[in-house]
Amino acid sequence: MESAASSPQRARAVGRGDKMRAVVLAATITELTKGGYAAMTVDGVAQRAGVHKTTIYRNWKDSDSLVADALTKHFAVEVPIPDTGAVESDLRELACSVVTTMTSEAGQALLATVLAEAGRTPKLAEVKDAVFGDRFRRAEIVVTRAVERGELPPDTNSTELLKTLVAPIYFRLAFTGERVDETTAGQAVRVALAAAHAGALPAA
Incomplete structure (x- = not known):
């Protein structure tokens, strides 16, 4: 890491507004990846981002708000929402993106943060x-389009379908440690679609 003496020059280079926020959020993800939630500090993020600590506190009320924003933005970018014109291929791309993202070094570290630490830190549970609420809201359009095309029953609950899709992937990653790949993604798609067509995922 660079010395504190270089911080003013680095802070000017970072800039303000959206550019500054992007740099700080990226630094937060790096800090979480390298040391985990327990070791992450606002000081460390500030030094890595090249901004003053007061800059962070002017934009985020506390470290948990910073972590929430960083994780939400990271997963929104890393798992784009597909639009292939068919629900099966849309869900397959979505599942494969989850697999690719969550098996990366950063993905594994972030998954450990939001799952393992949440049980001990109430604010992190929020x-x-x-993070997961945002993920499901962004992906709802995949199910909405499929219903409009007549590919899924009209009363399909989008959130439940998406949970059914990603559940076997996260279960392997978080609990059993089994390998996850495109085959896992394909199986998850078939299960989710079968459940929807069987009427097992009705809207509330």
């Missing part, structure tokens, strides 16, 4: 809920 972070986990916010």
Whole structure:
């Protein structure tokens, strides 16, 4: 890491507004990846991002807010929402993106953060809920389009279908440690579609 003496020059290079926020959020992800949630500090993020600590506190009320924003933005970018014109290929791309993202070094570290630490840190449990809630809201359009095309029953619950899709992937990653790959993604798609067509995922 660079010395504190170089911070003013680095802070000017970072800039303000959206550019500054992007740099700080990227630094937060790096800090989480390298040391985990317990070791992450606002000081460390500030030094890595090249900004003053007060800059961070002006934009985020505390470290948990910073982590929540960083994780939400990271997963929104790393798992794009597909639009192939068919629900099966849309869900397959979505599942494969989850596999690719969560098996990376950063993905594994971030998964450990939102799952393992949430049980010990109530505020981080809220972070986990916010991250996954945002993920499902962004992906709802995949199910909405499929219903409009007549590929899924009209009363299909989009959130439940998406949970059914990703559940076997996250179960292997978080609990059993089994290998996950495109085959896992394909199986998850077939299970999710079968459940929807069987009427097992009705809207509330």
